[in-house]
Amino acid sequence: MKLQQLRYVCEVARHNLNLSTAAEALFTSQPGVSREVRNLEEELGVDIFVRHGKRVVSVTEPGQAILEIAGRVLGDIENLKQVGQDFTQRDKGELTIATTHTYARYVLPQVLQRFSQQYPAVRVSLRQGSPDQSWDVVKSGEADIAVSTEPTKAPDHVVMLPCCGCERAVLVPHGHPLLKVKKLTVEAIAAYPIITYDSTFGGQSKFYRAFAEKGLEPNVVLTAIDSDVIKTYVELGMGVGIVAKVAYDRKRDTGLRSLDASKLFAASTTYIGIRANNYLRGYTYDFIEMFAPHLTRAAVDDAMRTNGHRAPSRRAVAAQSGR
């Protein structure tokens, strides 16, 4: 069995079971892919792909299991390379962060500024999307870490590290009646049209629950995935905005006022997400600690260890002694 074969098989699966395009993506010849796939199938004794005549049409049942394991192996090979990089080019590399607009725009800038100062040679990329998308991107290994609220569905293979609460604020234009209210209540808010995050975003259940508890139904007139968009429409007088508290900056948002709503809506939690069994570069640990000081390297390792890692297997090693 060769790593090449695992690579080929995974690549074929990723390219709609098309050997030719897979070969192209692998910068190799198409007959070579065909041959190695067959060699692997022969060695394992089972077909991975279902062929109709001379066309690959689907994945067999054992093929599913094989692809999953093969993918894990390739991920680990990548991890090995990362270990090398980590010790030779300590301060150089890439860091891909999957996050939402709110974090990318209002929380991460300060952290990333500090980070880039310390690690000027690390190329940081942000992958912006909904919380669910962020978690998926981490799960698939496209991003190193997620910074987001919790996903709607619990993501397997990903370790979630709670960071801090993410409180809400109510944004209104100048002179809005809500500014005169002595004590802000859910009832008071419910009287106005509401602009808030799209339902693909986390923490919305808590938002609706707060209204439901009072027997109210919020009149949500507009949703967006973007705090800035919400602010724009609030400024236009289309409604009151309910956004993350951090999204309001008194100096910048001169057309708006912010009212603390942390007591009204249960705070959702900010998490950092890491793919299980992923080797993290030293600077990634540092980034995490900059973001959430309590998440030291030891704390992160500990959380990962109790979730995904696995130790070497004596038996597996012994079983392969014969070449």
Added chain:
Amino acid sequence: MKLQQLRYVCEVARHNLNLSTAAEALFTSQPGVSREVRNLEEELGVDIFVRHGKRVVSVTEPGQAILEIAGRVLGDIENLKQVGQDFTQRDKGELTIATTHTYARYVLPQVLQRFSQQYPAVRVSLRQGSPDQSWDVVKSGEADIAVSTEPTKAPDHVVMLPCCGCERAVLVPHGHPLLKVKKLTVEAIAAYPIITYDSTFGGQSKFYRAFAEKGLEPNVVLTAIDSDVIKTYVELGMGVGIVAKVAYDRKRDTGLRSLDASKLFAASTTYIGIRANNYLRGYTYDFIEMFAPHLTRAAVDDAMRTNGHRAPSRRAVAAQSGR
């Protein structure tokens, strides 16, 4: 990078960093091992082993990480082979169970009898030891599953599936005064010398706690790891035995009487343990379900999925496209 290299490196680590014996174990030449280890080190850019002149003396820090990952890869390669076996030789293979004397002797026989009837071509081996040992053996991959009470230290990389309670009984010889007691109490037991399991066995904390709660200290005169040994000494009149309820068989143990102690000592739980990310043969699932009917294949998979598995990584695959 080649799988061979990973195998070599792991084997060297397992053989006290001795290349020669590692080479022997791998059925290859010693210079070959030396060369491939260096090749891998060169490819990754870091030393895995520390050399004093021409002697390998220890593992470097990156080496530690590399060995861990390499071991995981080799385990997965083994998993791939298991997939093949599972679909070609469905009913043939091996099943290694790590367990304690009590389970091996009193619980598993009935299950294994049924199992062997259904899978005559599966070679079952029992690896007997303390609970901690059982878990370690599963963790290392030497055994497929553990059947045991909980370990003293939580084992990472292992999925624990609760099966059922494991209640205690008090064993006494015929004519023992305890047989005349109306309601068995901890106090009554404390009046006699006690024979029970060795402290390396689980559930002992619950045993001592029951006494401590009454301000008593049990007079443990003898400990053993083996219910049969305990029974022998009880029969000799050396004390009262406190053992797992299942270890008493009225028909066989004619010289003894059993008193239910399930109310006196908190029941410890029986667990099945599986190594995270281990591919399980079909018959292994069947064995588990025979042992604990509620642990269906779906239930087991689900528990494993939320603990260890990992999906293929697009990024890792893409990063390796260039050969």
Added chain:
DNA sequence: CACCGTTACGGTATCCGTAAGGATT
């Protein structure tokens, strides 16, 4: 007919074992 996967073949690079050479204990 265009696309796609398999088979056949030959050159090349890689791999591995043998033999000899320094270091360390």
Added chain:
DNA sequence: AATCCTTACGGATACCGTAACGGTG
């Protein structure tokens, strides 16, 4: 002096790309 790792060398193997072939839609 014995053990252990490294270097050097040569032969066999296996790998991979090119070219031609056979199905499929």
